[in-house]
Amino acid sequence: MPTENLTHILFSNWQHTLQPFGVDQVAAEKAFNPLVVAYSTSGRYYHTLKHIDHVLSTIQILQGYTNNLAAVQLAAWFHDVVYDTEAQDNEKRSADYAWELLSNLGIPESTINTVTRLILNTKDHQAAVDDYDSQVLLDADLAILATNSVQYKEYAHAIRQEYGWVAEAEYITGRQQVLERFLLRSRIYFTPLMSEFAEPSARGNIQGEIQSLLSG
Numbered sequence: 001m002p003t004e005n006l007t008h009i010l011f012s013n014w015q016h017t018l019q020p021f022g023v024d025q026v027a028a029e030k031a032f033n034p035l036v037v038a039y040s041t042s043g044r045y046y047h048t049l050k051h052i053d054h055v056l057s058t059i060q061i062l063q064g065y066t067n068n069l070a071a072v073q074l075a076a077w078f079h080d081v082v083y084d085t086e087a088q089d090n091e092k093r094s095a096d097y098a099w100e101l102l103s104n105l106g107i108p109e110s111t112i113n114t115v116t117r118l119i120l121n122t123k124d125h126q127a128a129v130d131d132y133d134s135q136v137l138l139d140a141d142l143a144i145l146a147t148n149s150v151q152y153k154e155y156a157h158a159i160r161q162e163y164g165w166v167a168e169a170e171y172i173t174g175r176q177q178v179l180e181r182f183l184l185r186s187r188i189y190f191t192p193l194m195s196e197f198a199e200p201s202a203r204g205n206i207q208g209e210i211q212s213l214l215s216g
Contacts, residue, residue: 003040003049006049006050006053007036007049009053010032010036010049010052010053010056011029011032013056013073014028014032014035014077015028017070017073017074017077018105018107020070021070021105021106021107021108021111022106023105023106023107027105028105031101031104031105034101035077035078035081036049038081038082039051039052039080039081043085043162044083044162045157045158045159045161045162046155046158046159046161046162047080047083047162051080051144052076052077052080054140054143054144055076055079055137055140055141055143056073056076056077056140058139058140058143059072059073059076059136059137059140061193062136062139062140062191062193062194063136065132065135065136065191065192065193066132066133066136067132067133068111068114068133070111071111071114071115071118071133072118072133072136072137074098074102074107074111074115075098075114075115075118075119075133075137076137076140076141077098078094078095078097078098078101078115078119079091079094079118079119079122079137079141080094081094081097081098082094082097085162085163085165085166086165091119091120091122091123092120094119095115095116095119095120096116098112098115098116098119099112099115099116102115114133117134118133118134118137121134121137121138122137122138122141125138125141125142126138127190135190135191136190136191138190139189139190139191139194139198142188142189142202143194143198145182145188145198145201145202145205145206146194146197146198146199146201146202146205147201147205149205149208152205152208152209156209156212159175160175163175172213172214175209175213176210176213176214179206179209179210180210182202182206183203183206183207187199188202188203189202
């Protein structure tokens with residue numbers, strides 16, 4: 001999908017999400033432009049607007065599980081807005097970014113509190129049993145793990161590119177540890193739909209990537 005077309009689709013999505021809060025088009029566009037810039041910076045190969053589009057599309061499928069759909073959608077927009085592979089506080093900085101921008105748009109503080117909490121939960125990809133909004137966001141964020149083999153290889157390659165500064169041996173060790181943590185979980189996905197239909201594919205893809213890493 002051409003970037004211009006994708007940006008147009010995402011802006012329509014952005015406007016639609018902000019509409020219930022009474023945000024006018026001029027303010028919505030003014031807030032949207034820096035988001036596009038953030039997700040289009042050099043060094044991003046996976047955590048781009050394409051990723052945001054995929055997350056939002058998955059949230060649409062899972063929206064029936066949410067308590068606060070708008071907050072989940074807003075959290076999706078901001079959850080990777082700050083992304084530095086050499087930093088450990090991306091989620092905190094992304095949450096702070098969301099707080100400032102959404103406050104300027106006049107979004108209610110209660111909604112912003114939910115949005116920032118959801119963003120912070122993407123750090124460890126864990127959600128409480130009754131935290132359905134986090135469950136939907138996290139499942140949407142990790143939906144890429146269950147895609148077909150071609151898309152998964154593209155994803156794995158893009159992640160490697162984002163960590164291009166890491167030596168190969170060190171990357172293999174670190175990436176293997178991340179992937180194995182997912183396999184050790186009783187469930188990668190929280191929502192019933194993703195657990196039933198995406199879990200087997202995700203586990204197969206992850207195991208395949210680990211084998212690929214170790215075989216060189």
